Structures are given as C-alpha cells and as structure tokens.
Amino acid sequence: GAGVSQSPSNKVTEKGKDVELRCDPISGHTALYWYRQRLGQGLEFLIYFQGNSAPDKSGLPSDRFSAERTGESVSTLTIQRTQQEDSAVYLCASSYTRGGFGTDTQYFGPGTRLTVL
Amino acid sequence: GEDVEQSLFLSVREGDSSVINCTYTDSSSTYLYWYKQEPGAGLQLLTYIFSNMDMKQDQRLTVLLNKKDKHLSLRIADTQTGDSAIYFCAETTTGGGNKLTFGTGTQLKVEL
Numbered sequence: 001g002a003g004v005s006q007s008p009s010n011k012v013t014e015k016g017k018d019v020e021l022r023c024d025p026i027s028g029h030t031a032l033y034w035y036r037q038r039l040g041q042g043l044e045f046l047i048y049f050q051g052n053s054a055p056d057k058s059g060l061p062s063d064r065f066s067a068e069r070t071g072e073s074v075s076t077l078t079i080q081r082t083q084q085e086d087s088a089v090y091l092c093a094s095s096y097t098r099g100g101f102g103t104d105t106q107y108f109g110p111g112t113r114l115t116v117l
Numbered sequence: 118g119e120d121v122e123q124s125l126f127l128s129v130r131e132g133d134s135s136v137i138n139c140t141y142t143d144s145s146s147t148y149l150y151w152y153k154q155e156p157g158a159g160l161q162l163l164t165y166i167f168s169n170m171d172m173k174q175d176q177r178l179t180v181l182l183n184k185k186d187k188h189l190s191l192r193i194a195d196t197q198t199g200d201s202a203i204y205f206c207a208e209t210t211t212g213g214g215n216k217l218t219f220g221t222g223t224q225l226k227v228e229l
Contacts, residue, residue, distance in 0.1 A: 004159075031215060042121070042205055042219035043160075056214055091159065095215065104215055108152075108160040 002026065004109035006092050012115045013082055021077045021112045025094030032075050033093040033106060034067055043091060049075065050097060082116045089113050121206060121220040128226045135196045137223045139189040139206035149182060150207045150217065151191045160205070163191070193225075201227045 005024045013019050025032050031050045035043040045059035049069040060066070064082075069075040079086055093106040120142040129135045141149070150165040166173045166180045166189075173180045179192040189206055203224050207217040 033216065035217075035219075042221045043207075043217070045216040045218065048214060048216050050214075056216065059216070093160075097215070105162055105165075106215070106217065107162075110157075110159045 004092055004094050004107055006090075006109040006112050008112060009110065010113045010115075012117065014117050015084060016081055018078065018080045019082055019114065021079075021090050021114070023075045023077070023092030023094075023109060025073070025075070025092070026096075026107055028072075028096060029094035029107075030072055030097045031095045031104065031106075032069055033095075034075070034077050035091045035093065037089045037091060037111070039088070046077070046090075079114075082114075084116050087114055087116045121208060121218055123204075123206060123220040123223045125221065126224050126226070128228060129196050131196060131198060131227055131229050133196055135191075135193040135200070135225055135227075137191045137193075137204050137206075137225065139191075139220050141187050141189065141206075141208055141218075141220075143208065143210050143218075144187065145211040145213075146184075146187075146208045147211055148209050149180075149189050150209075151178075151180065152205045152207060152219075154203045154205065154222070156202075163204075196225075196227050198227045198229070201225055 007022045034046040037043045048056040064080045067077045089111040091111045093108045095104040095106045146168045151163045152160045177194045181190045203222040205222045207219045
C-alpha cells in the first residue's frame with residue numbers, strides 16, 4: 001500500500017522567494033502533521049491538522065509559514081520570503097485517530113529537503 | 118516546557134548489545150516512542166511504550182521506562198550492521214494533542 005508521499009524531494013530556492021511543499025497522507029488517515037528537521041538536530045513540530053477541527057499552529061516559527069489541508073487529503077506547507085535559516089528537511093506524517101485509549105501511530109514521509117541560497 | 122535529550126553518538130561491535138538513552142522533563146508524558154532514521158530515508162517507528170508501563174519487549178528490542186527519573190532507554194540485542202542509523206526518542210503529552218516532541222537523536226555506529 002502507498003505510504004505518505006511528499007514532493008518535491010529536493011527544492012533549492014533563492015532567499016526571498018516563496019516555496020510550496022506538498023504532502024499526500026495515507027488514504028483514510030484523519031490527522032496530518034508537519035515537522036522540520038534542521039541539520040544534525042531532532043524534529044521540531046510545526047502544525048497539526050485533525051479532521052475538520054481548527055489546526056494546531058503552535059509550532060509555526062513565524063508568520064511567513066502557513067499550511068492548508070483540504071478535508072482529509074493533501075496538505076501544502078507554504079514558506080513566504082524564505083530565509084537561509086529555513087533550510088531544513090520538512091517532514092510530513094499522518095495517522096488514523098481512533099479516539100479513546102491507545103496511541104495513534106504517525107507514519108512519516110521521506111521529506112522535502114529545502115535549501116535556501 | 119518540553120525537553121527531550123539524548124547522547125549524540127554510540128559505537129558498538131557487531132553482536133554486542135546497544136543501549137540508547139533518553140531523558141525528558143515533562144511529567145505529563147502519555148506515550149514514549151523510539152524512531153529509526155537511516156540515511157536518505159524517512160522515520161520508521163520501532164516501538165513505543167505507554168507511560169504507566171516500565172518495560173516492553175519486542176524481538177531484539179527492549180524498552181525500559183523509569184518514570185520517576187524521567188529516563189527512557191532502548192536496548193538492541195545482537196546488534197547488526199543494518200542497525201546503524203540515527204535513533205530518536207519522542208513523546209506525546211497530556212494536553213499536547215498528538216504532536217511528537219523529539220530528542221536530538223543518537224547516531225549508532227555498528228563496527229565489525
């Protein structure tokens with residue numbers, strides 16, 4: 001079965017340009033997450049979508065970052081006016097939220113490596 | 118606030134056991150996880166433990182949780198060269214929704 005897919009796999013852009021990163025979650029997964037991994041560091045949470053609820057945007061580092069998700073499908077992470085410190089691997093994950101007791105395992109995509117020159 | 122720490126590097130010989138350690142500060146952890154990241158690949162969930170358990174075993178993997186000391190460890194028995202990767206511990210917390218807070222990762226190198 002298909003896992004989480006992300007595109008592009010690599011993106012090189014110039015400082016000041018806008019970029020869009022795409023995530024296709026596993027079909028049927030109600031929750032979708034974006035994380036950022038800077039070189040040599042762990043993952044930082046960015047934003048979380050759960051069904052039709054308002055997204056948890058508490059991890060977005062600045063107002064240059066935004067994300068959208070239509071229903072329970074594709075999500076797009078947009079970074080406006082990119083800066084060199086935005087260079088990182090951007091990882092998307094999805095999970096099926098069962099509710100009640102038990103953990104909702106997050107399945108990760110391969111990531112998009114963003115390089116801002 | 119949430120803070121998860123790991124040692125950066127571990128080197129072991131093939132066939133030995135590896136123990137990767139993790140400490141966390143948030144006492145409201147609900148689940149704790151171990152993920153594996155190989156070069157050029159996404160994160161793979163290895164195992165997880167509920168915060169009211171103190172041990173979980175899954176084939177070559179043993180997870181130990183000391184909730185009093187906020188210490189989590191992953192033991193890999195009979196370590197193989199294919200186990201070479203970066204290992205991340207992560208937690209979810211009460212009130213934190215399902216977002217994961219990750220440690221900085223431990224690079225495991227398995228030598229022949």
